[in-house]
Amino acid sequence: MTSVVLLAVLLAAGWYFYRQWRYTRFEALHHPGHPQYFGAALCAVYLFALSAAIHELASKNGLYSATLEGVIALLPLEPSERQSDAQLQLHFAITLLSLLFAAFLPLLFNGPLVRTPSLAQIIATRHGAIDPLESLAIKCEEEGTLCALTLDNGKFYAGLLEAFTSPQIGKEWIAITPIASGFRDDHKALQLTTFYDIALPDDTTAEIFRVVISTKQIVTAQSFDLALYQEFKRPKIDFEGVAHARDFVSPQVNERRSDNHSTLNTARYLLYLCLPALTLAAPFAAIKSSIAGYAFILAAGASAKIAEALPLRRMSWRWNTRRYYSQP
Numbered sequence: 001m002t003s004v005v006l007l008a009v010l011l012a013a014g015w016y017f018y019r020q021w022r023y024t025r026f027e028a029l030h031h032p033g034h035p036q037y038f039g040a041a042l043c044a045v046y047l048f049a050l051s052a053a054i055h056e057l058a059s060k061n062g063l064y065s066a067t068l069e070g071v072i073a074l075l076p077l078e079p080s081e082r083q084s085d086a087q088l089q090l091h092f093a094i095t096l097l098s099l100l101f102a103a104f105l106p107l108l109f110n111g112p113l114v115r116t117p118s119l120a121q122i123i124a125t126r127h128g129a130i131d132p133l134e135s136l137a138i139k140c141e142e143e144g145t146l147c148a149l150t151l152d153n154g155k156f157y158a159g160l161l162e163a164f165t166s167p168q169i170g171k172e173w174i175a176i177t178p179i180a181s182g183f184r185d186d187h188k189a190l191q192l193t194t195f196y197d198i199a200l201p202d203d204t205t206a207e208i209f210r211v212v213i214s215t216k217q218i219v220t221a222q223s224f225d226l227a228l229y230q231e232f233k234r235p236k237i238d239f240e241g242v243a244h245a246r247d248f249v250s251p252q253v254n255e256r257r258s259d260n261h262s263t264l265n266t267a268r269y270l271l272y273l274c275l276p277a278l279t280l281a282a283p284f285a286a287i288k289s290s291i292a293g294y295a296f297i298l299a300a301g302a303s304a305k306i307a308e309a310l311p312l313r314r315m316s317w318r319w320n321t322r323r324y325y326s327q328p
Helices: 003-020 022-030 035-058 062-073 085-115 117-126 132-143 226-233 239-246 251-288 290-309 317-326
Strands: 146-151 155-161 173-184 190-195 211-214 218-224
Touching: 003 022, 003 035, 003 085, 022 035, 022 085, 022 117, 035 085, 035 251, 062 085, 085 117, 085 251, 085 290, 117 132, 117 251, 132 146, 132 155, 132 218, 146 173, 155 190, 251 290
Parallel strands: none
Antiparallel strands: 146 155, 146 218, 155 173, 173 190, 173 211
16 A cells, blocks of 8 residues: 555545535535535645644554554555655554544534534525525525415415525425415416414424425515515505504614624624634644643634524514414
């Protein structure tokens, strides 16, 4: 086994890490082909740096050194004129650690993204990995409105789209739990015929109404507010009363809210990135001081927890639904 083979294995470990860590997986799935070679190489460098530092720390332990020598003795390593036996063994140790980290680190780094879908949404948005329909679903979820779909056969659904949980390519189906449904007539006017706000048995949820729709059937998608729809359906609308009742705010207030929301998303994004950054820095700090290494590990975990705990501006769609049904 030569150093060339070990380099190929290290690159394969980087490619696996690149495909499994959701932060880079967003990029990998939407840029297939040659760009993945560069992504795999960058991730291999990350694994190599982390493994080299861990190897330096672990070499101080006699059990680690003895175990490593036993494993190396079982393998046909072939030193060359330019690479001594000791150098080849060091290369093998780092490659072996890189394989272990390639399998373990994605599980660690994906934890916050799995537990907090909104954090995964922020990262996917920054990578341009969210299609317009997913972007609309996220916006509706944050603003507390429903998502409305009009199909090519005139059928209309207003409800909750399935939660965004992981990057996908070429999504051909979308699931929606309807709150109201109807159709558009020959003049494209909307007629709601069915409302799903009914009392269900204790062992049944609203997902019993869940509908899976082919994205090829969707003609239009938009946010939808049942209360606002009712106001527009009235023969006469007192616009001043509507504005007062809905408590509209000035554009300046809306702009400030948008800026605050953007700042909060940026903070969550950067705090999450501290997890892989501090994890990489921890073993290098531990070479100088064990206390410093532990401090970096604790800081990495704390940054991930803070990123998960930061509030997300969100309203409940149930408030809009109840407001609709409470109207006279």
